[in-house]
Amino acid sequence: MTDHSHLGAHLDCSEVISRMYFFLDAELEEGDVGMIETHLIECGPCLEKYDVERKLKSLIARTCVETAPEGLRDRVLLTIREISIGFQEG
Numbered sequence: 482m483t484d485h486s487h488l489g490a491h492l493d494c495s496e497v498i499s500r501m502y503f504f505l506d507a508e509l510e511e512g513d514v515g516m517i518e519t520h521l522i523e524c525g526p527c528l529e530k531y532d533v534e535r536k537l538k539s540l541i542a543r544t545c546v547e548t549a550p551e552g553l554r555d556r557v558l559l560t561i562r563e564i565s566i567g568f569q570e571g
Contacts, residue, residue, distance in 0.1 A: 492520045497527050504531075505538055 497520045503509050504517050521528045 492516050494520075494524060494527050497521070497524070498530065501531060501534055505534060 497517055500509065500513065500517060504514065509517070521531055
């Protein structure tokens with residue numbers, strides 16, 4: 482991958498790739514979004530990766546419509562609490 486730190490975005494490809502999922506999920510601050518958008522405009526390989534990840538995320542959202550069995554959420558939360566307590570005691 483290419484280093485595009487000379488661009489106004491000041492991000493290289495590895496930084497963009499590491500933030501890709503946060504970008505796709507709209508979990509970045511506005512300034513970070515702008516830097517990634519600028520990088521994607523200038524960097525074909527990163528834009529291709531973004532397009533693939535965006536399409537995959539969309540496909541998964543459309544096809545994964547099964548609901549979890551009753552009580553699964555409660556069992557998962559209980560397990561998380563047990564693990565958390567174990568770490569705090571350990």
